[in-house]
Amino acid sequence: MKIRRVLATAVALAVTTPAALLAVSPAYADAKPAAQTQDQRKNKPSIKELEEAAAEAQKAxxxxxxxxxxxxxxxxxxxxxxxxxxxxxxxxxxxxxxxxxxxxxxxxxxxxxxxxxxxxxxxxxxxxxxxxxxxxxxxxxxxxxxxxxxxxxxxxxxxxxxxxxxxxxxxxxxxxxxxxxxxxxxxxxxxxxAKVAADAALAKAIKEAEEAGEGEEGEEGGDCEPELDLTAEVTGLPNKLVAGTSTDFSIRVTNGSDRHMDEVLTFVSVHATDKSGLKDTEKFFRLQWSSKSAPKWQNADADDYIDGVGALKPGAHADLKLRLTLDKATPAGNGVAFIAADFFNEDGTCGGAPGLDMYEFDVKAAGSKPGKTEDAKPSKTTKPGNTGTTPQGSSSATPVATGTNGSLAATGSSSATTSIALAGGAAVLLGAAAVFVVRRRKTGSDA
Structure with missing residues (x-):
């Protein structure tokens, strides 16, 4: 099964791309990052051009x-x-x-x-x-x-x-x-x-074209639908992490609906910044997972679906174990973990949680004493049928609101930095409907 990880890409873009962060801030509403993106896409070489370039690189x-x-x-x-x-x-x-x-x-x-x-x-x-x-x-x-x-x-x-x-x-x-x-x-x-670079560019373009074609074919089977009864609940993730340590926590994925789900995938995305909120630090993070069916620890990408749940009958649940390791060189700062779940059936139907659960945590320098810690609490980044959202931090009762005009007004904050809050806002602005339009399964395709 091939899945266009558009949700993962959206979160990564929101957290790691300065233009995306600035775009959701009212103070930088005129920065026009979208125009730059359009220019980049307009000037993007075609597969034929990349094939010619790869051939010339091979000759050279x-x-x-x-x-x-x-x-x-x-x-x-x-x-x-x-x-x-x-x-x-x-x-x-x-x-x-x-x-x-x-x-x-x-x-x-x-x-x-x-x-x-x-x-x-x-x-x-x-x-x-x-x-x-x-x-x-x-x-x-x-x-x-x-x-x-x-x-x-x-x-x-x-x-x-x-x-x-x-x-x-x-x-x-x-x-x-x-x-x-x-x-x-x-x-x-x-x-x-030069040859390796040309070959890599061609392979990437072909892969993107295949994924784009997969999304188009997915339209024939209909859009994925929000499924509120498919939940992914995190337990054991503390709100304070120390560099140089590993933390084990778990995700319980539950099918609370009355339908059978042929394949259930869990989306996990971890991002972090230093105290300034301007420097990405997730490169110092390592995420691993294991399950009952696959007990050996496996590495997970920074933004990826974890294929460790399998099928779920109505009312059934499955547990995933996760281990988040921070390198000793990890700078102090703030982090956030996004969690969601999707399902895909052999008949082409699909769906999942309409938004992401956001878990915020502080990052302490190596050797620091974390002090009193609590389990990070989830904040919903989207709600079905709603173009706005009111995510709430783990240690603040004041929400961060986003409206239909795409602005972000932070009237209160938890331990997370402004960039993390902006990242959440950027993911929200995609809209639940847009996310599920592109979360499709290519009928009859195996991976």
Missing amino acids: YDKAAKAEAAGRVELEKTLDDLSEVNGTHPLAVASAAAKQAATDAAAAKTAADQAVTDAKAGLDALTETATEEERTAAETALSEAEATATAAATAKTAADTAAAEAREKLDDARVAAVRAYGVLQNAAEDALA
Whole structure:
């Protein structure tokens, strides 16, 4: 079964999109976010255009990958040619020759230094009986050895310098070869990223088109109808949560009607902001669920239907366990959980709660003491047949009212921030009827 999660999208949009938040505030009624959205939709590329873009991206990647592969072969050949061992490149030959010359110069200096040492020893070994000629010869030999040693030292320094310069040129050539290959490698990586992005955009557009087509086919089976006797009641969700902790709570879904429901789904949406109300923090939240039929904990998306109830007979109920975990880095602020339930039958009929139950809670920084806590109380965000609503916070008796003109007047507040209140108002403004028009099941479609 495929479901267009329009309700989930609406709540997420209201909470996470600044334009949506501003649109429901009287002070920003002229911000005109709708015009921006229309422009974006008008300029949205078609599936054909996305297919062409994906094809071009594939061609570009194939070309870049081929060039990268050829570049790798060329790099390996160049590095072999630039090897100091049997390298045939002129720079490799020159470096090897310079290195050998430096080795020979070092050996010559060592021999010259030894000759000096020997000459000094010969001079020192002369006795008092040595003739003047013998002493002069020894002194001359020492002087000549010292001159040779000085020349050998100079030659060694020059040879070392030449060897270092030749080695540097060789290394520079190697670096240049690697960099040249790096350009090809980066180009291939960029082309791959572009290809992946193009493929993802095409897949997303196709999915959206399929879902849109599903909604159109759903019209043949009739609109989903509000069902007040299908309820989802939360217990155990405290009105204060601390970062770095996990909280277990439950949802009991009850079919209080006289009709059999083939498949019942529970909608759960959790959103939060920091204390300023301007920064979304739900990325630090992790929601999991389990049920009697599926006892293993499973991750739930931020805005999603939980498929863990199954069929419900008239008067029957089912329980879902939920676990909400807050990362230690979660900033202090405020949060809200939206809960609802829908049903879909094999004959194409469908329906569910006409609105959302809103549970507000405070978020405390890691290590904080929550103090006295109570179970969060539900506030209805919509009522059937009514274009306005009066949601009430968990700790305030003063409602936040929205009227048919879409304005939001907060005359009182609970612990939730203005942005959370505005989010609730934005979801309300969709209207229960509009929500149920798009909550349809595609007849005969399985997922």
